[in-house]
Amino acid sequence: MGSSGRVTLNDVAAASGVSRATVSFVLNDDPHQTISAATRDRVKQAARELGYVPHGVARALREGSSRVVVLNIDAGMEGKYSRSYVQGLDSELAAHDHVLLVRHGHHTPQSTQQVLDAIAPRAVIRFGETYLTGHELDDLGGGWRDGLAAHSALQLRHLVEHGHTRIALALPDTESPLAAARLKFTGHAALNLGIPVPDSFVTPLDRVACAEAIDALLTTAPEVTAIAGFNDDVALRVLRAAGDVGRRVPDEVAVIGFDDNGYGAYTTPELTTVNVDAETHGRLSARLALGLDTGSLRPPPARVVARQSV
Known part of the structure; x- marks a missing residue:
């Protein structure tokens, strides 16, 4: 243990x-480090048993934390x-006299520690954390x-209600932390709806490449x-690419979006989507x-914005 009596990263490492460095990566949940689950569990158990508290948090406990809450939003999760x-x-x-600090993009353990040391925030929240750590059933909505699971199921259910049983899931061409969760939830929803689990494919940002991807999908999987x-964003690419390869929407292929960014109302045909x-x-x-007590706060259900593409 450190000479000051405070448990340090070195103590947890030993x-x-x-x-x-491995301890720092694990405790800061760095997504860009490949560390085995066994090692992560061992580090976290050692930290718990030793009573390790990050330096910034320890100072906050001594002096009283600031009235700042930090929100980290990983790249690819904006919308x-x-x-x-x-x-x-x-x-x-x-409303409770606190201030929000939002950090976008990639956050290294070092930059996170600098924030903790500089302002000793009341709390640090990682946007979508339950879905990124595999504890998605721990959120208030289960x-x-x-x-997200319910929202993914709603998207798929709308297509099934319109007679579609063979569905493909279009993914972005850039890495998204939520892609794995969406694939899992869509698969579960398909099984619950009694349809085949949708295959997934990537939609390139380049218009020609995206058209080629759509053409290849519909040619090799005509069902x-x-x-x-x-x-x-992805659905609008699909909508445009389908037109580029002469596929009529929704007569030959239906398209549905997710997250209702507003632009779908200005396309031809207008894009059906899920609003959350x-x-x-x-x-x-x-x-x-x-x-604080969450009281009677309950999120409103997601809804389908029905337009012309389904």
């Missing part, structure tokens, strides 16, 4: 038999949902009630009659971060 979530989080924190977009109001999700996160 107890778990790994390097100090309408995140914006409404931030709005709710910010409003609820302000994932399947008013979380596919509908495409579900990872988000509206996340403001209440943000308010719930704020109250949980501050240790």
